[in-house]
Amino acid sequence: MVIRLLYDSGTVPKLNPPGYCSKPSPARRLNSSMSVSAALHARLTAPIHDRPLRTRRSEDVHSAVSFIGADPAVVELLKMARRVADTSATVLITGESGTGKELVAQIIREESASRAEPFVAVNCGAIPESLQESEFFGHVRGAFTGAVERKVGKLERADGGTIFLDEISEMSKSLQAALLRTLQSGEYSPVGSSETRFCNVRVIAAANRDLVEMVEAGEFRRDLYYRLNIIRLDVPALRERKSDIPLLCDHFLQTLGAKYGNPGLSLSRRTLDTLLAYDYPGNVRELENALRRAVILCGDRVIEPEHLPADMTSDEARNELIEELGDFQAAKANAVEKFERAYITAVLQRCGGIISRAASYSGLSERNFHEKLKRYEINARSFRAAAAARK
Known part of the structure; x- marks a missing residue:
């Protein structure tokens, strides 16, 4: 499996911005x-x-991941994705719903040295707040009512590979604090356990809301935002291309x-x-x-x-x-x-x-x-x- 990128290098076409009106031709x-x-x-x-x-x-190519586009903004986006792929830097992908943020995350993974390792996608907005930490870190038996057996968390499943945190703006405040600890030290603890575990995971996050506004409103941790925003990739809306x-x-x-x-x-x-x-x-x-x-x-x-x-x-x-x-x-x-x-x-x-x-x-x-x-x-x-x- 590999990525179909429409551009690799060189000068890209310059397209007129939306609403551009050229002079009438003779x-x-x-x-x-x-x-x-x-x-x-x-x-x-x-x-x-x-x-x-x-x-x-x-x-016929080495990936099933396909991001179709020849607009200069898309070309630059894909070039940046490939450029950061072989680093371990945390990446924040922003863009409206439906623009293809997860595809960009998969491109980064497929172009990296860890392409054979797990890629685990987590939609933070689809998990009830009360279950987010258990889904992310896992839990031990008896951690809470109904925890009849040990649960392997998404983070453990992604160990050695990449975890993609979609809609990270919907992550609970308690999980934000725990994720910050993991990003800083690689440490985490399953719910209900005092045991400290370590993981080696590339974190790619995505948001369709303005995280800066959420930080200013006190809805998202400022320190976590700065930790995530090391490499930022903006996926353009279709109306812009x-x-x-x-x-x-x-x-x-x-x-x-x-x-x-x-x-x-x-x-x-x-x-x-x-x-x-x-x-x-x-x-x-x-x-x-x-x-x-x-x-x-x-x-x-x-x-x-x-x-x-x-x-x-x-x-x-x-x-x-x-x-x-x-x-x-x-x-x-x-x-x-x-x-x-x-x-x-x-x-x-x-x-x-x-x-x-x-x-x-x-x-x-x-x-x-x-x-x-x-x-x-x-x-x-x-x-x-x-x-x-x-x-």
């Missing part, structure tokens, strides 16, 4: 761009079985289509536009679940907006992009730019950064493809390096 250039955009979209939304090149499946949506859709259509016996699906232009306009409060998880629903409900080869959840196809969601971008020509030019940038990125990833192959796949001449790379400041070498790292 009419002739704009019409030409729209023609190219329509042709590119036809290739992007072609059924998977019609595409000459396919992305490498996770079984919408250029990755075509990549994610391609990935989910392949995996979900195979899972539910409905392979070869593609997105209509209206569906892709709808997905690009939506804000995703549930982030990547929400996109995956929306496509899961669509794959199950779609009786044809093409997914239409009616196959998506109703909140994604509401008037507000459909009109959001137009409301942000202003007049028609500016909105049209900006939509073309966003689509072409996302498409070129997706094709380069699919073709391993080989420009001649990517140009042929897209139906563009190599000269035109090079012009688009230059226009959008996309470095094909980064894709080649990532493809080489996956072999």
Whole structure:
């Protein structure tokens, strides 16, 4: 098992921030761009079985962990994750729910020397406060009513490997104090025991709440926060990296289509536009679940907006992009730019950064493809390096 990272090193593409509005193109250039955009979209939304090149499946590389993205923020995040993997430093991963914080933790583990050792995930928010210490440290027989036998805690199970503490903001104050002791000395005691034990565990924590605000409000220990915040990795929300949506859709259509016996699906232009306009409060998880629903409900080869959840196809969601971008020509030019940038990125990833192959796949001449790379400041070498790292 190993990680599929889309970038390894080198310059990364610079994408415009959300809400960026470029100047309108001259009419002739704009019409030409729209023609190219329509042709590119036809290739992007072609059924998977019609595409000459396919992305490498996770079984072909050394990890099943897959974090899909080519946005500069994602590229930097994955580079940092790999950089800290072989250290023993505690890592704090922050980001909204559904952004993929546990995937980042798994990437750190898989890229480390302890990849063969246990990886134990603990969702602190899913454990009643009264049972948190027992779950984490274990307990001895008779420690409390109902403790009829010894329980091995998560910390002991993770010894020698990595423990991932998700939603650490929901950890009780008493467990926060005990965890601080463990981080400082490696010592802990099972509930109901005076015996001191030692563990060798890499701690990775994640939070979807602002821990600094919780510290100031007295809801989270300040000393524990500083102990956790040695290396901080911020996972961007999906609405902040919408250029990755075509990549994610391609990935989910392949995996979900195979899972539910409905392979070869593609997105209509209206569906892709709808997905690009939506804000995703549930982030990547929400996109995956929306496509899961669509794959199950779609009786044809093409997914239409009616196959998506109703909140994604509401008037507000459909009109959001137009409301942000202003007049028609500016909105049209900006939509073309966003689509072409996302498409070129997706094709380069699919073709391993080989420009001649990517140009042929897209139906563009190599000269035109090079012009688009230059226009959008996309470095094909980064894709080649990532493809080489996956072999």
